[in-house]
Amino acid sequence: MTKKDPTLAEFASIIEKLKPSVKAPDFDQVLNLLASDIPKPKRFLIKMELKRLATPCARRIDLRGIVDEECTEYEHQGIVHYLDMHSIERFEKGLEIYGLYSNGIFEDINDRSRQQKKNRNSNLDSDSSNNSESTADSGGTIANYPAVALKFGDRQMREEERMNYTMQIEIEASVTDLFKAVTTDISVSGCRLKLQRKYQVTPGQLVYIRFLGLEKEFALGLKDKIQYKVINVEQKQGYIYPTCVRTYDVETHSFDEFLANFINGNKRRYKLNLDNSVDAVLIKGYEQYYLPRITTLPVFIAQHDNGALYPTMMLSNDHNKTLVRNWLDENNQICLSQLLTHKRITELLNQTSAEKETSFMPLPMSQKAVPIFIQLQPKNLPPMKI
Numbered sequence: 001m002t003k004k005d006p007t008l009a010e011f012a013s014i015i016e017k018l019k020p021s022v023k024a025p026d027f028d029q030v031l032n033l034l035a036s037d038i039p040k041p042k043r044f045l046i047k048m049e050l051k052r053l054a055t056p057c058a059r060r061i062d063l064r065g066i067v068d069e070e071c072t073e074y075e076h077q078g079i080v081h082y083l084d085m086h087s088i089e090r091f092e093k094g095l096e097i098y099g100l101y102s103n104g105i106f107e108d109i110n111d112r113s114r115q116q117k118k119n120r121n122s123n124l125d126s127d128s129s130n131n132s133e134s135t136a137d138s139g140g141t142i143a144n145y146p147a148v149a150l151k152f153g154d155r156q157m158r159e160e161e162r163m164n165y166t167m168q169i170e171i172e173a174s175v176t177d178l179f180k181a182v183t184t185d186i187s188v189s190g191c192r193l194k195l196q197r198k199y200q201v202t203p204g205q206l207v208y209i210r211f212l213g214l215e216k217e218f219a220l221g222l223k224d225k226i227q228y229k230v231i232n233v234e235q236k237q238g239y240i241y242p243t244c245v246r247t248y249d250v251e252t253h254s255f256d257e258f259l260a261n262f263i264n265g266n267k268r269r270y271k272l273n274l275d276n277s278v279d280a281v282l283i284k285g286y287e288q289y290y291l292p293r294i295t296t297l298p299v300f301i302a303q304h305d306n307g308a309l310y311p312t313m314m315l316s317n318d319h320n321k322t323l324v325r326n327w328l329d330e331n332n333q334i335c336l337s338q339l340l341t342h343k344r345i346t347e348l349l350n351q352t353s354a355e356k357e358t359s360f361m362p363l364p365m366s367q368k369a370v371p372i373f374i375q376l377q378p379k380n381l382p383p384m385k386i
Contacts (some may be wrong), residue, residue, distance in 0.1 A: 011038070011046055015053075018046070019097050019104065022054045053104030061106060063087060066113045068237050070194070072166040072184065073270055076101055079217040083192060085182050085239075087113065088166065107380060150283055152291070156276040164271050167213025171191070173201055180212075185273040188259045190245040191228070197235070201242050205230045209244075213385060215263075221254055229295045291315065297323040299336060309345045311337050 014035055023376070028047075034292045035043050038316050059083040064071045069084035069237070075089065079101070083091060122138035164185050172178050181195035191209070201207060208225035228244035298315040315335070316324050329335045348356045 004306060009343075011035075011042070014038075015046060017050060018050055019053065021313055023099055053107070054098050055103050057101055057103045057106045059106055061087070061091075062112050063109075066117050068116075069239070070184065070295045071144070072164060075269075083109070085166075088105065088182070132239075152283060152287055154283060155280050158276055160187050160265060161188060161263055162190070162273040163267050163270050164273050165266070167211065170210040170225075171195070171201075172197070172208040172210075172213055173199070173205065180224070184241065185212075186246055186259070188246075190243070190255055193242045193244065194239055194243070197238060197240055199240075201233060203230050203233055207242075207244065208386045219256065222252065225250065226255070233320065292317050293319055295319045299340065303338070310342065313326050313338045332381070333359065 018027075018031060023026050024030065031043065031047055031050075035046060038046070048095060048237060056221045058079065061083060062071075063084060064082050067084045067087070069086070071082040071084050071293070074083045074088055076091070076095075081091070090109055090112070091101075091105060091125060094108060095101065098104055106281075114256065152163055162185050166182050167185060168287075169181055171181055175244070177199075179195070179199050181193050184192045184194050185191075196222055207228050207230060209228055210222075211220065211223045220307075227247045227249045229247050230242045230244050232243040234243075294315075294317065296386050297320045299311050300313050300315075302312040303309050324334065327334055327336050327339070348358065
């Protein structure tokens with residue numbers, strides 16, 4: 001494929017204006033009108049560049065690992081691309097300009113994405129340099145280790161298949177709030193969305209969704225938008241990802257049947273979403289290999305019907321059994337319940353700091369405090385470290 005002529009950089013604005021007219025019958029007249037003050041040799045180069053940009057392209061675009069955003073499969077005329085939401089929008093805008101998938105679309109998306117990656121790497125290098133200087137000035141080491149919270153024992157079982165599928169939708173969040181977004185996956189009774197952070201939605205909110213991407217290809221037979229309830233909202237990389245479930249406020253048997261057949265017929269093409277299985281395997285791995293080796297002592301707190309909090313059990317292993325022995329009385333009975341009273345636990349819960357902790361010393365008084373980690377139950381109570 002012919003590369004772009006660097007000498008045409010000064011005519012970029014004119015080339016951009018002429019792109020929508022390159023397939024028009026009167027293209028030569030439009031070119032001569034807009035570029036009348038440009039010498040004919042240069043005008044000829046502009047024409048050839050526009051013809052080159054409008055030439056059909058068969059190359060696949062794969063932005064995985066290049067852009068920060070999540071990339072999904074996007075098929076056009078038998079070619080499967082891997083694009084983020086912004087690139088899909090630019091791809092479809094290019095189709096409107098050129099009328100087909102052309103070199104201009106391929107170069108526009110790739111050049112933009114690689115420039116973003118270059119800028120991101122430059123910013124990372126700059127931040128790294130600044131951190132190094134800051135560390136040198138302070139004489140210490142500055143490190144940040146973000147960790148993802150794992151909820152042991154959490155096994156999410158799905159009742160239906162969920163397919164990774166990206167399509168444009170229209171969301172009505174209120175009478176005056178109407179905006180466009182995309183799906184990341186979809187099932188018969190739910191979906192996960194991706195939208196810009198400026199469009200805020202909250203758990204428990206009811207939204208109405210119109211499936212623009214499906215309506216372009218299929219006759220869905222829907223008179224109104226489908227009502228969903230937002231049950232969870234995640235934020236990452238400048239976007240929010242609401243998880244929604246159908247409310248079934250109206251009967252839509254034909255639409256439900258269409259979705260079930262659509263997912264069943266395309267699940268090998270777009271792949272099923274197996275995030276719940278991956279999370280379950282990850283959590284199971286930590287349960288098997290991490291819990292038997294922890295050196296702190298997890299103590300589980302329950303709550304009576306009258307609201308009183310009390311310890312019910314602890315997790316002991318070969319690495320933390322010395323801590324357990326520190327809390328045995330003369331009858332070899334664990335006396336932690338005398339230490340972890342309702343009053344003391346409540347006082348810890350009322351602390352304003354994010355991490356609620358204190359230190360206790362067993363009797364007889366020793367020189368070293370014994371740390372105890374407490375995992376509170378029920379789930380609405382935050383964890384404490386003692």
